Amino acid sequence: MNEITLQTIQNDFRSCASSLRVKDEETGKVKDYTELSKAELANGYCDAEEAGNDFLMSCYVAAILLRYWYKIFEWISTCRSLGLKPTDFVDWLIDCWYDALYYRSWRPLRKEFGKTGNYIPNPQYRPDDPDAFDKSMNNFCKMKRAKMYQASNKLKRKGNYNAISIDDSFDENGYSILDREGLSTQAKAYNGVAEIIKSFLNEDKCIEALIVDGIANQDSWKQEKEKVVETEIEVDDEGNETEVTNKYYKYKNLFDARKLVKHLVNIDADFMKHFTEEYEVKNPNAILETLKKLTNGKLYKYIDKTIIMLRENPKYLEYLTVGM
Secondary structure, X not given: OOOOOHHHHHHHHHHHHOOOOEEOOOOOOEEOHHHXXXXXXXXXXXXXXXXXXXXXXXXXXXXXXXXXXXXXXXXXXXXXXXXXXXXXXXXXXXXXXXXXXXXOOXXXXXEOXXXXXXXXXXXXXXXXXXXXXXXXXXXXXHHHHHHXXXXXXXXXXXXOOOOOOHHHHHHHHHHXXXXXXXXXXXXXXXXXXXHHHHHHHHOOXXXXXXXXXXXXXXXXXXXXXXXXXXXXXXXXXXXXXXXXXEEEEEEEEEEOHHHHHHHHXXXXXXXXXXHHHHHOOOOHHHHHXXXXXXXXXXXXXXXXXXXXXXXXOHHHHHHHOOOO
């Protein structure tokens, strides 16, 4: 059985959309789907829906999806890390259409949510905006990409056996080798960060243990925003190419040594009680006393030394990759 391709799906949509013939009331000209504006297609669908004409509804949907077909190639280009097949993005596009259709900001009426299917006044209606449908569709296309990446990242964080390389991670992301998200991918039955902390405590490296806990579990991170400008070539369903500039922001978490030092300076007996219960510490008072004697400058040096130890000692990598 031949595998369904993107081209096959597109050809099917073209075959369906080609049945559309709409007479222009002003000029009397009969237009096919390629001559209809996006707004005309969206309104045509809604008119057919309200009239109960399933055949025309299918034709209009096909024409609408073809008009935004370039979004599929845009997603293919910018979403490679998701590892999806090209045909998967057709589902994305269909979902975006249904989202736009639910709110249908270009129509005075919309369907009531639920099984009744009654039409009710549309609070989203924008009668003064001739581009309401196009704006809505583009908005949901942007949201779809963001939602799918969010879902993908959530699944990655839930994975039980994601390998983490201290050397590679440190070279690429610095202190983010102990980013709480990066290490929370371990199975609940085995916590690599906790094992590192216990190892430091057993080696009488108590300040180092507090530093690892601070990086992985406390407020020692800041968010950085970076503006990204990308120029891409969009291809419509007729093969016409248009250069489009997209602007968006990328966010990433960065380790903040200043925030970690602030956390360490503010550690008190209550925190040590929790720390003792979590890691079975035998001498919490002695650890707290040692910590309080350290100046901020010495704490920064301890932090640097701890990171170097994590990078250069293979056993810590083993703690993070048990069960791979």
